[in-house]
Amino acid sequence: MTGTAGVAENGMPSILRAACVSVGIDAGGAEPIGSQTVYRLHDGIVARIGGRGEKLAVGREVAVARWLETCGVPAARLVPDIPQPVVVDRRAVTFWQDLPPHHPGTPADVAKGLGQLHRLPLPGFELRRMMPLARLEEEIAAAQTVTEQDRRWLRAHLEELRGRWKTRPAGVPWSVIQGADWAENVVVGDDGDLILVGLGEAVVGPPEWDLVHVAIECWTAAAITATEYADFCAGYGRDVMRWDGFYLLRDIQEFRMALQSLRGATVNPAYQGQALRRLAYVRGDKGMRPWPGWAELD
Known part of the structure; x- marks a missing residue:
């Protein structure tokens, strides 16, 4: 209308x-x-x-x-x-x-919400299929705060990820997934009822994609504790880190997050430190995870 x-x-x-x-x-x-x-x-x-x-x-x-x-x-x-x-x-x-009075969900609540979403049959309307490496060349080209040497590495790493994606291990059947950060997208009403919010980025994709994001919150960013991650796995009924394709999806998500920070630094110099830190981490210059200072962008 x-x-x-x-x-x-x-x-x-x-x-x-x-x-x-x-x-x-x-x-x-x-x-x-x-x-x-x-x-x-x-x-x-x-x-x-x-x-x-x-x-x-x-x-x-x-x-x-x-x-x-x-x-x-x-x-x-x-x-x-x-x-x-x-x-x-x-x-x-x-x-x-x-929404009724509510509070943020715990990792265990997130697990319950994801499980409900992933178990649904595909809808009767057309929903985009996830293409995690689409349009990333444009992201690299638009990054104005990196050197040409950095840009060459980013392009080479993108090609490596594309090759791995083409031969990715099989997982569970694709479903509707949230596809983005779940930190604020599962809330719990003061009456105890769980509510899904923020599904504007929903796509059809591998359910493991949502699970990997939570694993990154723990083992890359240290934003949740190991105990909270264990509660999440128990609530969902699966630890995605035991799946053969975990490292591929983790590497793709971390790469996308690094490009996100580079895009932010192009328009706001305040993000430059985080952008260079993420780039160094994904390139392997700064040691093993968890990576200190891997922070969410405002």
Whole structure:
């Protein structure tokens, strides 16, 4: 659904008002939540405003949310009975039911959430298949804070990873996976119910990809303890580090994370130290994991 009325200087409040008018929701008293793209409205409604040109991505998130509701999986819910997303000035606006009081999930909670997601049959709509090494040449070319020698190594390492990916060990059947950081994407209501959130990056891929990310949190970044990782494995029923393909997926994820920091340093010099540290780690210059100072980017 597309609206154009009420947009002034592409301001977020104007976009929000136009979207609300088009679906009959009162925008009066809207309060931003942490940014100028998420607003709390009346009657327990939260509006999210996507970036320009993100209609397809937001549409996938809407489809995944509706699919999870159909499957009976506790997850963030859309406001029912209105067409979504609403597009105003090329920005896709969605309306969600506000979450109940909640707190972050533990690694054991994350394991439960991942298990629920991975066991679902594939949805009846088209969802992108994971291509973990796609478009990384562009990432390398765009890195402006590395030397040409560094760039040559990055390209050679990418080719090595591509060769390993083509001959990767077999794993469990592909399913819908979250595909990104689960640190804030599983919450637990104060009543004890687990809720999946932040599934905008969901794709069809190897379930091991999500598990490897948690292993990296422990054994690369030391962001969770060995005991918490053991609780995660017990909750999921599997330790992905015992799978033959673990090292490949770990190396790909760490490489992508290093490129992420290089991209950040290109636009913000404050990230340069972390970018060079990650590059040195993945290149093997700094010893064995866990790697001190391997930190999440803000």
